[in-house]
Amino acid sequence: MGKTSRDKRDIYYRLAKEYKWRARSAFKLMQIDDEFHILKGVTKAVDLCAAPGSWSQVLSKRLYEVDENAKIVAIDLQPMAPIPGVIQMQGDITSEETANRVIEHFSGEKADIVICDGAPDVTGIHSLDEFMQAELILAAFNITSHVLKNDGTFLAKVFRSRNSSLLYAQLKKFFKHVYLAKPRSSRQSSCEAFVLCKNYDPPAGFVPTMKRTQLDVTDPAELSADVIDGFVTCGDLSGWDSEQSYSLDIETSYPKGSEKDASNQYEFKDVVQPPTEPAYKEALAMKKMGIFSKLEHDLEKAHKLAVAKEGAERQEKSQEEKGNIGLDDKLVEGIESIVLDN
Numbered sequence: 157m158g159k160t161s162r163d164k165r166d167i168y169y170r171l172a173k174e175y176k177w178r179a180r181s182a183f184k185l186m187q188i189d190d191e192f193h194i195l196k197g198v199t200k201a202v203d204l205c206a207a208p209g210s211w212s213q214v215l216s217k218r219l220y221e222v223d224e225n226a227k228i229v230a231i232d233l234q235p236m237a238p239i240p241g242v243i244q245m246q247g248d249i250t251s252e253e254t255a256n257r258v259i260e261h262f263s264g265e266k267a268d269i270v271i272c273d274g275a276p277d278v279t280g281i282h283s284l285d286e287f288m289q290a291e292l293i294l295a296a297f298n299i300t301s302h303v304l305k306n307d308g309t310f311l312a313k314v315f316r317s318r319n320s321s322l323l324y325a326q327l328k329k330f331f332k333h334v335y336l337a338k339p340r341s342s343r344q345s346s347c348e349a350f351v352l353c354k355n356y357d358p359p360a361g362f363v364p365t366m367k368r369t370q371l372d373v374t375d376p377a378e379l380s381a382d383v384i385d386g387f388v389t390c391g392d393l394s395g396w397d398s399e400q401s402y403s404l405d406i407e408t409s410y411p412k413g414s415e416k417d418a419s420n421q422y423e424f425k426d427v428v429q430p431p432t433e434p435a436y437k438e439a440l441a442m443k444k445m446g447i448f449s450k451l452e453h454d455l456e457k458a459h460k461l462a463v464a465k466e467g468a469e470r471q472e473k474s475q476e477e478k479g480n481i482g483l484d485d486k487l488v489e490g491i492e493s494i495v496l497d498n
């Protein structure tokens with residue numbers, strides 16, 4: 157596959173590089189903000205699971221434009237290259253220690269908004285992925301409950317599933333309004349959406365804690381209630397479609413109709429900010445040290461051993477069926493030693 161193929165298949169990936177956003181996710185936040193104006197009047201924001209940092213870039217651009225004293229705190233498991241005006245931390249948001257570090261930044265003052273675009277490494281096992289995502293949202297909510305001001309906003313990525321209404325019902329206990337937003341830049345074929353919780357209003361007597369393992373919904377009847385205030389598709393509907401492939405020759409102004417680059421000639425661009433500590437760096441180091449060849453050799457040996465043993469056992473079984481005696485243990489040991497010596 158040529159290096160331009162993703163540029164053709166994924167218009168938001170291409171736009172992100174051309175408009176210097178670190179990830180295509182930037183468009184999701186901008187489209188949600190353009191629809192709901194969630195960043196209007198915001199001066200203090202927390203960006204959870206922020207790497208490589210495109211949401212923080214959007215926050216930095218939209219908040220500092222209005223107030224040069226804005227405060228943005230961003231956290232991720234991965235290190236992030238610096239972004240002007242963004243306080244960055246590396247840590248796991250599900251751990252109490254990292255949560256406390258975020259909370260410390262807000263001692264005496266509260267955030268207007270907490271956003272979380274967190275996604276665990278996908279295993280491909282649907283129920284496990286869903287569970288991990290739910291854990292991440294719960295951790296994000298726990299931090300939010302410490303730092304968010306009353307009437308504040310919480311935005312988090314969710315993967316819609318059969319159990320989603322439970323989450324929405326739980327969040328509705330803490331926020332006056334809960335919407336589900338689907339930006340145009342999020343593929344329609346993906347179950348990804350963003351739960352937008354407005355007007356934080358925790359129940360009387362609620363005490364924030366990082367130890368909460370679930371949000372209580374006391375009345376099961378509430379689960380069947382239609383708790384979502386609306387499912388909203390965000391973004392200019394005449395704009396770019398994330399499902400469509402586009403020719404490399406098309407104009408790429410964003411939003412459509414805005415001023416385009418001096419030249420509209422397509423030119424391949426690298427991603428704005430490659431990961432600072434990618435997992436493949438470690439893999440390359442292991443390869444250099446010959447660890448992979450040794451692993452391959454061991455795996456091959458283990459495979460040969462398994463095949464030889466299976467053959468011997470099959471032979472033993474057929475001998476037994478014919479009424480002959482079983483294979484001698486010494487013979488099996490012999491096979492093992494031949495294989496292992498090679």
Ligand SMILES: C[S@@+](CC[C@H](N)C(=O)[O-])C[C@H]1O[C@@H](n2cnc3c(N)ncnc32)[C@H](O)[C@@H]1O
Nearest residue numbers: 181205207208209210211233248249273274275
């Ligand atoms: C889709 S990316 C976020 C993209 C980001 N919003 C942007 O615009 O650049 C998901 C991020 O979640 C982070 N993440 C996943 N689990 C986490 C955890 N337990 N604590 C902190 N970050 C986590 C990953 O490291 C990854 O960087």
